[in-house]
Amino acid sequence: DVKVTQSSRYLVKRTGEKVFLECVQDMDHENMFWYRQDPGLGLRLIYFSYDVKMKEKGDIPEGYSVSREKKERFSLILESASTNQTSMYLCASTVDRGLGNTIYFGEGSWLTVV
Amino acid sequence: AQRVTQPEKLLSVFKGAPVELKCNYSYSGSPELFWYVQYSRQRLQLLLRHISRESIKGFTADLNKGETSFHLKKPFAQEEDSAMYYCALSGQGAGGSYIPTFGRGTSLIVHP
Numbered sequence: 001d002v003k004v005t006q007s008s009r010y011l012v013k014r015t016g017e018k019v020f021l022e023c024v025q026d027m028d029h030e031n032m033f034w035y036r037q038d039p040g041l042g043l044r045l046i047y048f049s050y051d052v053k054m055k056e057k058g059d060i061p062e063g064y065s066v067s068r069e070k071k072e073r074f075s076l077i078l079e080s081a082s083t084n085q086t087s088m089y090l091c092a093s094t095v096d097r098g099l100g101n102t103i104y105f106g107e108g109s110w111l112t113v114v
Numbered sequence: 115a116q117r118v119t120q121p122e123k124l125l126s127v128f129k130g131a132p133v134e135l136k137c138n139y140s141y142s143g144s145p146e147l148f149w150y151v152q153y154s155r156q157r158l159q160l161l162l163r164h165i166s167r168e169s170i171k172g173f174t175a176d177l178n179k180g181e182t183s184f185h186l187k188k189p190f191a192q193e194e195d196s197a198m199y200y201c202a203l204s205g206q207g208a209g210g211s212y213i214p215t216f217g218r219g220t221s222l223i224v225h226p
Contacts, residue, residue: 031211040123042200042218043158050211058213090158092214099204099212100146100165105158 003027006091006106013113019078021109023091029104030096032074033058034066037088037108046089049074081113116141116205120217127191128225135186135220137175137201146204146212147184149175153197161186161199171195191224198222 007022025032031050035043035058045058047066055066063085067075074093078085089109094101117140127133139145147164162170164177164184175186184201201217 033214035216040218042120043216045213045215048211048213056211094214099206100163101204101212102160102163103148103150103202103214107157 004091004093004104004106006089006109008109009107010110011112013078013081013111015082015113017081017113019081019111019113021076021078021089021091021111023074023076023106024072025074025091025093025104026072027093027095027104028071029093030071031094031101032068033092033094033103034064034074034076035090035092036060037090043090046076078111081111083113085111086113087111116145116203116213116215118201118203118215118217120199120201120220122220123218124221124223126223126225129193130190133186133188133191133195133222133224135199135201135222137184137186137217139182139184139201139203141182141203141205143205147175147177148202148204148214149173149184149186150200150202150216151197152200158200191222193224193226196222196224 004025033048034046049068065077091106119138149161151161152158204212
């Protein structure tokens, strides 16, 4: 069965802290994504990666960076967390770059920045 | 640029009533469209996609290129249909990848 795993489900961090959100997929997928999910705003793409060590900015990359050192792992980094980054973060993957691929989501990481 | 619009934040119906969740899109090429659903305390998952032309859990969606719409319909709503529904478009982005863009979501509540 397809699996996207986000290691941290709930985090509380202080303003200014560096935060790492980890995501692992076991499907040998090429594409991986980080979205932010906020009520009324839907899912907004932060970054995506279509290969190891490759990354592309999404719609809201400011304040975030990513790392993809291995195919199965895609990390989201908040260099200096701020309260407006309190949100639900969703990791997702698709098999490749093609059209019409199903997106597989992780369960999400709730981040609260105080 | 690609865009997905779901005009309704909330749709409230009674069990057995017809349901239509609206989705309009903007994309210069030929898009691929999806509906994703998130039930309470579950992860977001695919409900159906245009390319498959299938009906899942009684839901259907027809792509209308003239109106640039992909509305989700079900003739008789069930309580278990209560969930958050997202319309999504897969359009070509950087590096040649097809990037999914989501609407803001519609919360469907089906009352007994």
